[in-house]
Amino acid sequence: xxxxxxxxxxxxxxxxxxxxxxxxxxxxxxxxxxxxxxxxxxxxxxxxxxxxxxxxxxxxxxxxxxxxxxxxxxxxxxxxxxxxxxxxxxxxxxxxxxxxxxxxxxxxxxxxxxxxxxxxxxxxxxxxxxxxxxxxxxxxxxxxxxxxxxxxxxxxxxxxxx
Amino acid sequence: xxxxxxxxxxxxxxxxxxxxxxxxxxxxxxxxxxxxxxxxxxxxxxxxxxxxxxxxxxxxxxxxxxxxxxxxxxxxxxxxxxxxxxxxxxxxxxxxxxxxxxxxxxxxxxxxxxxxxxxxxxxxxxxxxxxxxxxxxxxxxxxxxxxxxxxxxxxxxxxxxxxxxxxxxxxxxxxxxxxxxxxxxxxxxxxxxxxxxxxxxxxxxxxxxxxxxxxxxxxxxxxxxxxxxxxxxxxxxxxxxxxxxxxxxxxxxxxxxxxxxxxxxxxxxxxxxxxxxxxxxxxxxxxxxxxxxxxxxxxxxxxxxxxxxxxxxxxxxxxxxxxxxxxxxxxxxxxxxxxxxxxxxxxxxxxxxxxxxxxxxxxxxxxxxxxxxxxxxxxxxxxxxxxxxxxxxxxxxxxxxxxxxxxxxxxxxxxxxxxxxxxxxxxxxxxxxxxxxxxxxxxxxxxxxxxxxxxxxxxxxxxxxxxxxxxxxxxxxxxxxxxxxxxxxxxxxxxxxxxxxxxx
Numbered sequence: 041x042x043x044x045x046x047x048x049x050x051x052x053x054x055x056x057x058x059x060x061x062x063x064x065x066x067x068x069x070x071x072x073x074x075x076x077x078x079x080x081x082x083x084x085x086x087x088x089x090x091x092x093x094x095x096x097x098x099x100x101x102x103x104x105x106x107x108x109x110x111x112x113x114x115x116x117x118x119x120x121x122x123x124x125x126x127x128x129x130x131x132x133x134x135x136x137x138x139x140x141x142x143x144x145x146x147x148x149x150x151x152x153x154x155x156x157x158x159x160x161x162x163x164x165x166x167x168x169x170x171x172x173x174x175x176x177x178x179x180x181x182x183x184x185x186x187x188x189x190x191x192x193x194x195x196x197x198x199x200x201x202x
Numbered sequence: 203x204x205x206x207x208x209x210x211x212x213x214x215x216x217x218x219x220x221x222x223x224x225x226x227x228x229x230x231x232x233x234x235x236x237x238x239x240x241x242x243x244x245x246x247x248x249x250x251x252x253x254x255x256x257x258x259x260x261x262x263x264x265x266x267x268x269x270x271x272x273x274x275x276x277x278x279x280x281x282x283x284x285x286x287x288x289x290x291x292x293x294x295x296x297x298x299x300x301x302x303x304x305x306x307x308x309x310x311x312x313x314x315x316x317x318x319x320x321x322x323x324x325x326x327x328x329x330x331x332x333x334x335x336x337x338x339x340x341x342x343x344x345x346x347x348x349x350x351x352x353x354x355x356x357x358x359x360x361x362x363x364x365x366x367x368x369x370x371x372x373x374x375x376x377x378x379x380x381x382x383x384x385x386x387x388x389x390x391x392x393x394x395x396x397x398x399x400x401x402x403x404x405x406x407x408x409x410x411x412x413x414x415x416x417x418x419x420x421x422x423x424x425x426x427x428x429x430x431x432x433x434x435x436x437x438x439x440x441x442x443x444x445x446x447x448x449x450x451x452x453x454x455x456x457x458x459x460x461x462x463x464x465x466x467x468x469x470x471x472x473x474x475x476x477x478x479x480x481x482x483x484x485x486x487x488x489x490x491x492x493x494x495x496x497x498x499x500x501x502x503x504x505x506x507x508x509x510x511x512x513x514x515x516x517x518x519x520x521x522x523x524x525x526x527x528x529x530x531x532x533x534x535x536x537x538x539x540x541x542x543x544x545x546x547x548x549x550x551x552x553x554x555x556x557x558x559x560x561x562x563x564x565x566x567x568x569x570x571x572x573x574x575x576x577x578x579x580x581x582x583x584x585x586x587x588x589x590x591x592x593x594x595x596x597x598x599x600x601x602x603x604x605x606x607x608x609x610x611x612x613x614x615x616x617x618x619x620x621x622x623x624x625x626x627x628x629x630x631x632x633x634x635x636x637x638x639x640x641x642x643x644x645x646x647x648x649x650x651x652x653x654x655x656x657x658x659x660x661x662x663x664x665x666x667x668x669x670x671x672x673x674x675x676x677x678x679x680x681x682x683x684x685x686x687x688x689x690x691x692x693x694x695x696x697x698x699x700x701x702x703x704x705x706x
Contacts, residue, residue: 047643047644050643051368051371051643051644051645054643055371058375062378071390071392072385072388072389072390073388074385074387074388075669076668076669076672076673077387077664077665077668077669077673079385079387079388079390079392080392081661081664081665081668082377082381082657082660082661082664082665083377083378083381083392083393085377085664086374086375086377086378086381087374087378089370089371089373089374090371090374090375092370093367093368093370093371093374094367094371096366096367096370097367097368097371100367122424122425122428123642125424125425125427125428126420126421126424126638126642128424128427129420129421129423129424129427130420130424130635130638132423132427133416133419133420133423133610134416134420134631134634134635137610137614137631138631140611140614141614141618141624141627144615144618145624149615153611153615156607156611157607157608157611160423160606160607160610161603161604161607163427164423164426164427164603164606164607165426165603165604166426166603167603168603172604176604176608180607180608180611183608184611184612184615188615188616188619192619194615194618194619194622195622
């Protein structure tokens with residue numbers, strides 16, 4: 041089974057399971073009754089669309105697989121993604137963002153911004169120099185301070201540093 | 203009439219007013235270019251200062267910020283793939299691709315010219331046919347509005363690079379995200395998973411930035427990391443985004459290229475002006491509809507989504523063409539057709555003017571001065587944009603290894619700053635993770651954002667229609683205009699499904 045077929049099957053499974061789970065929630069969940077038009081009417085319509093789309097993807101998958109034209113299922117010009125790299129990048133950036141924002145609230149905006157920026161540059165920039173690492177993060181910290189503290193007047197809870 | 207024009211000109215072209223317009227445009231472009239910030243945010247922040255300015259000066263400043271912000275949003279969309287404003291989401295589809303192909307200057311100039319053309323068209327419509335056009339828009343009832351929303355969603359889904367089913371599915375996901383929070387009719391919370399923080403619903407800014415920007419930044423980050431590990435530096439597309447080798451003199455928009463984009467610009471101007479006059483329809487809908495129609499009528503529809511200048515022109519023109527016409531319902535009937543119109547309505551009230559039919563009769567000079575300011579602000583936008591663009595083009599070509607962490611941090615802090623809300627930051631990161639997952643599974647992202655933006659309006663229209671029809675779904679096809687929208691949507695789905703599959 042090639043990568044495209046796995047991707048399409050996975051997509052259809054996500055659409056169908058989300059649609060069916062939503063309909064079950066509508067059937068058995070606690071929805072406040074409303075006169076004439078229930079409050080779940082729009083979510084219900086969206087769930088029907090999800091299920092219909094999932095079935096459509098499955099039908100297209102069957103159609104093109106039987107005709108040995110699996111390539112027609114792929115988006116034009118699409119490239120295979122490097123799952124390991126995306127996983128690592130997601131972990132570093134999204135996970136790092138949680139830590140960063142926690143530090144912003146507790147340690148201070150500027151200190152956290154300089155530190156997080158330096159970590160991201162060190163890990164991601166292909167040809168990073170020590171000079172670049174010493175110059176760019178403080179500049180970023182200064183830009184954030186100027187824009188959000190001085191110009192916008194953003195308010196943050198009191199923190200340990202600055 | 204001549205006396206009125208002279209008096210209005212004296213007000214509009216007072217040196218202080220001109221200075222405030224220029225300051226506003228400069229502020230608007232700069233703020234719009236920063237991911238997470240927008241002209242609307244600046245207008246809201248400046249509302250308290252309206253008290254301290256003469257009405258013409260205050261209007262000049264606000265109009266300048268609004269117009270500059272509209273164009274500035276496209277700078278972020280093209281340079282970073284981050285729509286600086288919701289209306290620039292459609293611009294980022296082709297704009298960012300053009301930038302990745304080493305054509306940021308062409309893309310930015312196309313956006314500037316189409317933005318100014320669309321905006322001026324819309325202003326002229328506002329000035330000359332405001333009242334009749336508003337009357338047409340107001341003949342739309344909930345049935346027609348729901349059909350328009352459905353048509354827009356289906357059109358975008360059908361044009362999502364041939365992935366019709368996936369386009370419809372993500373549009374449905376976008377609508378579901380928009381349903382999170384309180385039901386507008388019963389007041390009960392929906393789809394909040396027991397979290398009281400979600401009862402107010404998801405804000406547009408974190409969802410938009412998360413889906414488009416964070417996911418893009420994460421994917422770009424993964425490419426950088428891969429390259430760092432493999433020491434592979436020969437990818438042509440990646441090279442285009444490096445500073446080395448970029449020659450701005452080879453990236454100038456030619457007259458022939460500009461002429462080629464004019465049809466798309468006019469389509470955007472017409473669609474944007476019409477959509478802008480419909481209360482609640484908004485810039486994003488206008489931009490996406492213009493984009494879809496321009497692709498439909500283009501001689502090179504296959505280039506859309508791959509850095510097409512026509513794609514940029516149509517989206518930007520459609521987005522900016524709402525600028526003037528969005529005031530039509532406000533001026534004629536006191537109904538703010540958009541968030542911006544609502545902010546201007548608030549400014550009018552702060553200055554002692556009541557939006558509505560009496561606005562034109564009681565404050566004729568000010569309003570005519572405002573009309574002149576709207577046109578003048580477009581000229582300032584063109585001139586300042588032209589002066590600043592080369593610098594923005596260069597900023598966009600800075601090494602991604604340094605830019606991506608910066609954009610990522612700006613997106614996080616900008617999202618927090620918009621509402622001073624910690625929940626918005628978590629929503630941003632969730633939307634980013636969702637965007638990465640959808641990209642991995644080859645889902646298009648634009649229908650999700652459109653579904654999220656128009657979800658509440660579509661729900662309101664659907665429920666009002668159903669109440670009018672006594673709970674009978676057949677009410678949705680009782681209007682000839684609505685039937686026209688459905689037939690067009692169905693025909694487009696068939697057309698694009700088979701046409702695109704046949705191409706493969």
